[in-house]
Amino acid sequence: MRNGEQKLSYRLNPAVGWNFLSGGQALQLRFPDGDHLTIDDEAMAASEILESLANGVEPIDCGDMVAEITTLLMDRKALVANRGQSSDWLENMLEYVLAASNRHAGPSAFVEKARQTTFSIRGEGWLAGIVSEACALAGLHVDEQPGPEGHCIIAIADRIAHDAFSAINRQACESRTPIVFFWREVSRIVCGPLVLPGESACFECYRTRVRANIRFGAEFDAFAALPVSHRDHIGSALAEGAARSFIARQLLAIAAQAYDLIEPNALYSYDALMLKLDRQALPRVPRCRVCGVLRTEPTRAIRTLA
Numbered sequence: 267m268r269n270g271e272q273k274l275s276y277r278l279n280p281a282v283g284w285n286f287l288s289g290g291q292a293l294q295l296r297f298p299d300g301d302h303l304t305i306d307d308e309a310m311a312a313s314e315i316l317e318s319l320a321n322g323v324e325p326i327d328c329g330d331m332v333a334e335i336t337t338l339l340m341d342r343k344a345l346v347a348n349r350g351q352s353s354d355w356l357e358n359m360l361e362y363v364l365a366a367s368n369r370h371a372g373p374s375a376f377v378e379k380a381r382q383t384t385f386s387i388r389g390e391g392w393l394a395g396i397v398s399e400a401c402a403l404a405g406l407h408v409d410e411q412p413g414p415e416g417h418c419i420i421a422i423a424d425r426i427a428h429d430a431f432s433a434i435n436r437q438a439c440e441s442r443t444p445i446v447f448f449w450r451e452v453s454r455i456v457c458g459p460l461v462l463p464g465e466s467a468c469f470e471c472y473r474t475r476v477r478a479n480i481r482f483g484a485e486f487d488a489f490a491a492l493p494v495s496h497r498d499h500i501g502s503a504l505a506e507g508a509a510r511s512f513i514a515r516q517l518l519a520i521a522a523q524a525y526d527l528i529e530p531n532a533l534y535s536y537d538a539l540m541l542k543l544d545r546q547a548l549p550r551v552p553r554c555r556v557c558g559v560l561r562t563e564p565t566r567a568i569r570t571l572a
């Protein structure tokens with residue numbers, strides 16, 4: 267930034283591009299959704315304004331043009347919060363998608379909302395390190411203690427940790443704290459369920475459904491009881507990059523409470539090797555011992571009195 271230039275609280279989404287048309291007489295703006303818009307007047311001055319907005323600094327004074335272009339970009343949800351070098355292309359694109367899907371939100375409403383959520387990480391190992399990196403990349407607030415606004419627990423293990431996950435799931439449901447689970451299955455990263463206590467399926471619902479659908483219950487129980495071993499920690503630079511992007515994307519959607527982008531009653535698994543994303547529906551178990559009717563004493567039915 268040059269001396270005297272004032273930093274703005276917003277900047278042009280890096281996914282927005284522009285180029286000159288008609289030998290420099292006009293300027294074409296290209297938006298991430300594939301839409302184009304042409305500015306016919308004073309293309310050179312308009313490009314200088316765009317350059318300033320892309321750098322997040324006060325544009326040079328060009329009369330009404332600055333206000334006109336800024337308003338146009340705000341209407342198109344093409345401005346994002348200005349966080350300087352920490353801004354990430356994927357995050358900005360996600361921000362654009364979220365803002366564009368909510369016409370009433372301001373240009374940085376998504377980011378403002380996301381920054382109010384505190385994530386607490388529970389778990390250790392290869393994947394826990396990647397989740398921490400993903401949070402840092404996405405600029406998400408991580409703390410051991412819940413923050414004053416939104417709070418979400420991230421439970422992680424390098425292999426599905428049934429007992430540990432069940433215990434933390436129960437605590438989260440009792441304290442009505444949202445929680446999301448991540449684990450690894452060979453080359454796949456599994457995300458889910460995202461538990462909104464009292465509203466969506468919990469980890470116990472998942473465990474109950476898996477247990478009910480397998481043929482050999484004893485084998486399942488024996489595998490579930492196995493401790494996570496050093497072999498589950500084996501990392502891979504290729505898998506790490508893919509996992510980091512996937513996890514950052516999921517956490518940003520959670521932070522923004524964009525439940526159309528990460529559905530609570532579902533499990534997502536991303537295969538970094540086969541480049542495959544699966545979504546598996548997870549309905550609540552009505553008689554779940556943690557989140558269902560069984561968590562309280564059954565009410566006495568009239569027939570039991572007869």
Ligand SMILES: [Zn+2]
Binds near residue numbers: 472
């Ligand atoms: Zn449940």
